[in-house]
Amino acid sequence: MSSNCAVILAAGQGTRMKSSKPKVLAEVLFKPMIDWVTDAAVNAGVEDICLVTGFKHEMIDEHFGGRFKTVEQAELLGTGHAIMQAKDFIKEHIPGNVLVLNGDAPLIPAETLKAAFDFHMAGNNAATVISAKVADPFGYGRIIRSRDGKLKKIVEEKEATQTEKIVNEVNSGAYWFSSSVLLESLEGIIEKHDKKNDKAIEYHLTDAVEVILEKGLNAVAYDASSPDIVLGANDRVQLQLLNDIARRNILKKHMLNGVSIPCADGVIISPDAKIKADTEILPGTIIKGKSVIGANCDIGPNSIIEDSVIGDNVSLNSVQCYSAEIKNGAHMGPFVRVRPGSVIGEGVKVGNFVEFKNSVIGDHTSVAHLTYIGDSDVGSGVNFGCGCATANYDGKSKARTRVGNNAFIGCDTCLVAPVQVGDNAYTAAGSVITEDVPDNALAIARSKESVKKDWVKKKKPYRWQK
Ligand code: UD1
Numbered sequence: 434m435s436s437n438c439a440v441i442l443a444a445g446q447g448t449r450m451k452s453s454k455p456k457v458l459a460e461v462l463f464k465p466m467i468d469w470v471t472d473a474a475v476n477a478g479v480e481d482i483c484l485v486t487g488f489k490h491e492m493i494d495e496h497f498g499g500r501f502k503t504v505e506q507a508e509l510l511g512t513g514h515a516i517m518q519a520k521d522f523i524k525e526h527i528p529g530n531v532l533v534l535n536g537d538a539p540l541i542p543a544e545t546l547k548a549a550f551d552f553h554m555a556g557n558n559a560a561t562v563i564s565a566k567v568a569d570p571f572g573y574g575r576i577i578r579s580r581d582g583k584l585k586k587i588v589e590e591k592e593a594t595q596t597e598k599i600v601n602e603v604n605s606g607a608y609w610f611s612s613s614v615l616l617e618s619l620e621g622i623i624e625k626h627d628k629k630n631d632k633a634i635e636y637h638l639t640d641a642v643e644v645i646l647e648k649g650l651n652a653v654a655y656d657a658s659s660p661d662i663v664l665g666a667n668d669r670v671q672l673q674l675l676n677d678i679a680r681r682n683i684l685k686k687h688m689l690n691g692v693s694i695p696c697a698d699g700v701i702i703s704p705d706a707k708i709k710a711d712t713e714i715l716p717g718t719i720i721k722g723k724s725v726i727g728a729n730c731d732i733g734p735n736s737i738i739e740d741s742v743i744g745d746n747v748s749l750n751s752v753q754c755y756s757a758e759i760k761n762g763a764h765m766g767p768f769v770r771v772r773p774g775s776v777i778g779e780g781v782k783v784g785n786f787v788e789f790k791n792s793v794i795g796d797h798t799s800v801a802h803l804t805y806i807g808d809s810d811v812g813s814g815v816n817f818g819c820g821c822a823t824a825n826y827d828g829k830s831k832a833r834t835r836v837g838n839n840a841f842i843g844c845d846t847c848l849v850a851p852v853q854v855g856d857n858a859y860t861a862a863g864s865v866i867t868e869d870v871p872d873n874a875l876a877i878a879r880s881k882e883s884v885k886k887d888w889v890k891k892k893k894p895y896r897w898q899k
């Protein structure tokens with residue numbers, strides 16, 4: 434399908450979202466709707482994509498960072514007008530076919546786009562409209578067929594007659610067009626609008642169907658059978674409905690792949706997450722972005738995993754993990770925060786109230802309680818006592834701490850970076866370590882205890898101590 438291209442309509446503001454962002458950046462399962470749509474196109478084999486942007490287009494440019502072409506639609510004069518802005522792009526793809534998608538309908542699967550393409554090619558169609566039958570067609574363009582079942586036209590809600598309004602087969606807003614035929618139909622779309630005597634200037638892409646049929650070419654509706662694929666969101670109530678449907682579909686996919694989700698309450702999994710079999714996901718667990726989770730893990734309850742890689746046999750209880758890696762057999766929690774750039778080694782044990790930032794922790798190291806490890810390289814087999822901290826920031830810059838293999842960091846040690854503790858070295862409890870500790874050494878950096886015998890007896894009692 435390499436000669437094919439896609440145009441994605443994404444210029445709308447989505448007034449009813451009451452957002453400062455363009456509507457297509459509204460998120461379903463923490464993924465902007467436009468990303469669902471571009472991913473569907475790419476996964477259907479269409480890499481050459483042009484986005485039609487308008488309202489706050491710079492936000493969409495920033496979001497994609499130049500990954501796709503964009504054209505600006507300065508005035509929003511309808512979906513037909515949006516396509517007109519992409520004329521030059523479409524011209525570059527003759528001969529070939531252009532996939533047109535609505536940027537605000539995220540649940541259209543790549544498989545449907547592929548199947549519709551095969552149908553489009555098999556029928557030698559000039560246009561293939563992807564449609565679906567829905568329970569409540571209100572607001573959608575209705576697919577009007579003639580008695581023999583052939584596609585006649587698409588009628589928008591505003592223009593539909595009473596009998597047309599009853600039709601429950603609707604336009605998904607996704608189409609395959611022959612590139613040249615689509616370009617040749619644009620004049621016709623303007624003429625159709627002018628004939629309607631509609632004061633509002635809104636050029637409907639849907640009118641291309643009639644224009645193409647009038648040319649004696651083939652325009653066909655491809656019934657995709659699943660009603661979900663057409664769903665779009667115009668306000669946040671509809672957005673929640675999309676989230677609900679997408680969430681259930683994704684949980685189901687994982688369960689059928691061998692992931693246990695005994696109670697789905699508060700479990701949200703991104704469409705791009707991968708989870709291996711025999712892992713159990715407990716309530717309140719949110720897995721975001723492109724996270725990968727291994728086999729036989731216990732994740733949750735109440736955990737957040739974002740863009741992270743988790744190995745096999747890992748247990749995370751009330752852990753928040755962002756852009757980090759946790760290797761096989763690590764046990765962490767409750768109440769642990771793993772911040773970006775951290776790599777937690779195999780079999781590491783982490784207890785309550787521990788935070789890691791931009792640190793590498795060696796295999797089988799143990800950090801059992803109340804500890805902060807930032808900008809550090811920690812070896813394997815290290816033991817951190819309770820209440821340790823790396824002082825990695827002097828108010829101006831960050832510095833690194835290195836802890837060698839099998840070191841023992843006593844309770845309440847403060848490691849003032851830059852500093853190194855050697856292999857097998859010890860720090861005494863309560864030490865503030867500012868100088869490097871060699872291998873096999875013990876560092877004590879605290880004032881010596883002095884005991885004053887019978888001091889209490891000699892001291893004058895306080896007034897309240899009779
Ligand atoms: C459109 C279809 C309708 C279909 C429905 C499916 C038309 C006329 N109607 O209606 O048949 O059932 O989608 O969801 O096409 N956009 C632009 N520029 C514009 C106008 C819209 O880029 O000038 C973009 C929007 O940002 C949106 C998409 O096109 O992503 C669809 O536009 P919208 O106004 O939501 O069309 P619908 O009324 O949903």
Ligand code: CA
Nearest residue numbers: 535537665666
């Ligand atoms: Ca819409």
